[in-house]
């Protein structure tokens with residue numbers, strides 16, 4: 001007999017084994033006296049298993065994750081869930097309205113963890129999120145994108161020195177895994193202090209839906225859920241390519257000013273000495289340099 005799951009209580013609302021509920025998580029009132037809350041979808045299986053949170057739009061202009069979650073939530077396979085799934089389609093409900101990464105107090109939520117009860121709007125939101133969601137979970141997947149006008153190749157950033165986190169990151173099956181140091185004030189940092197293992201998925205650019213990034217995200221999350229035995233195993237699918245594991249990352253800066261035409265495409269493997277692009281002076285047709 002499989003062990004029975006335990007119920008979970010978020011903001012005083014209890015979701016019992018076998019129930020699926022949307023819990024409203026109230027956050028600080030605006031100065032217009034308007035009440036604000038974050039909808040949190042909770043699926044509590046009858047059967048015991050890990051607790052996983054999936055969050056998107058911690059940065060309000062990073063939209064791919066919102067669509068990834070929308071597709072995920074419509075899937076029939078969630079009926080076969082073990083454990084508990086806590087889904088937050090939009091964490092930064094302010095930023096998404098303003099098309100902004102930040103909160104109205106111009107703070108970056110992902111630098112405001114663990115937050116505090118009496119701090120800034122960002123700090124209060126962070127505090128509620130940690131208390132009600134993160135601290136109750138075993139695992140988390142946080143969905144991000146690159147910045148405005150800057151696309152990221154689908155990648156998972158995580159603490160790859162932890163063997164279980166590495167296994168989960170590999171299960172996500174994206175082209176690149178990046179061993180990322182914990183950033184001060186990030187959701188990932190506070191989660192690790194609570195013993196919660198978090199994968200950060202980065203794909204595409206801000207303010208745009210990118211189909212490839214969305215599909216890779218949905219597939220990756222399902223695959224991680226299977227690895228955690230939250231979902232039953234699927235039939236063995238196509239051969240998986242081993243991801244490239246990066247121990248660090250850095251920016252390649254242009255050695256001089258001008259207009260850049262990229263030659264190397266996103267995701268292309270390059271060797272030292274390969275051509276990355278051509279920088280030209282728009283007013284001098286003959287002045288162009290290859291780098």
Ligand SMILES: [Zn+2]
Nearest residue numbers: 059062144145
């Ligand atoms: Zn982000």
